[in-house]
Amino acid sequence: MVHSIDIETAHYIINYYAHLMTDQEQTALKHASTSSMLQLNQSIFQDTNPAYKQKYDWISDDPAILSLLANGSDAFRISAATRILQEHHHRIFINSCPRCSQLARTIAARQCRHCGHSWHDNTLARFKLRNYFRPDNKPLFLLGEVMKGDFQKGHYIDLTMLHINAQPRIEQVEFSLHRQQDNTWENIALGISDISEEDLVLLKKVAHQDRMIDIIRQRRA
Structure with a gap:
């Protein structure tokens, strides 16, 4: 059984194990990431503009995809990462500190950013x-x-x-x-x-x- 995970762990799992996401989850992730980038410039972001959607094919209007993001991108990432852990836990390596058990910054990190312990x-x-x-x-x-x-x-x-x-x-x-x-x-x-x-x-x-x-x-x- 997989307990609830935080957004930091969710980002880690999705960053390093995106190949274990479903096709719908990958499309939703692309939509969320692209939308976030485009919203930084409100003057060019037009969510209902067909020509704009054609230019940025990572923007989706599929109701099934948008429903995955209904509660926001963070909630979607936590949900997707939790599913990956439940179904593929044997394929996931969580790089945590041997001393304090906190999540390392990257999958290849060899020193804890929290307690400073090095391995x-x-x-x-x-x-x-x-x-x-x-x-x-x-x-x-x-x-x-x-x-x-x-x-x-x-x-x-x-x-x-x-x-x-x-x-x-x-x-x-x-x-x-x-x-x-x-x-x-x-x-x-x-x-x-x-x-x-x-x-x-x-x-x-x-x-x-x-x-x-x-x-x-x-x-x-």
């Missing part, structure tokens, strides 16, 4: 994810480059920074040289096993974007 010492290395591959009957491998730090087999890779609620154990470490024109560098392949198929779908979308993620000493709750 940077749990980070051993920074890893630039460049690709992935899965050989037959073998673990999934994350291919990339260690930008700084040091680690070993048995440590964990923090996929929460990719909005994936998983911190899989590094089961294997393989090395290979990569050459492109006159440049040569060493790629590292990290073999992992405990990641769900639904999270693998999301990983596939970001694996080619040179995303930076942490290798950590121990998993965070």
Whole structure:
């Protein structure tokens, strides 16, 4: 059971897990965000102007969409975030302070803005994810480059920074040289096993974007 959440937590969930919103919720969010922006300049905002709606296609006149926003944008965000937590709680990582349990500023934050506690010492290395591959009957491998730090087999890779609620154990470490024109560098392949198929779908979308993620000493709750 998910208890009521505040607007700060709702913003966090929607910012980092918008892919878990329904199509209607995403349309309502676009409408609310665009309307708020346009209302900053009342001289150009005409809610009933068809030409204006055509220009800004994020403005909706669908009654079903507008009904989601009937109690205001904050109430809508809390409602949508609560539903996401209820239906996908196992996929949500709430980055809270280990000491005071307050919500961190971002999903990648390593220091509490409320009590000042830091958990940077749990980070051993920074890893630039460049690709992935899965050989037959073998673990999934994350291919990339260690930008700084040091680690070993048995440590964990923090996929929460990719909005994936998983911190899989590094089961294997393989090395290979990569050459492109006159440049040569060493790629590292990290073999992992405990990641769900639904999270693998999301990983596939970001694996080619040179995303930076942490290798950590121990998993965070």
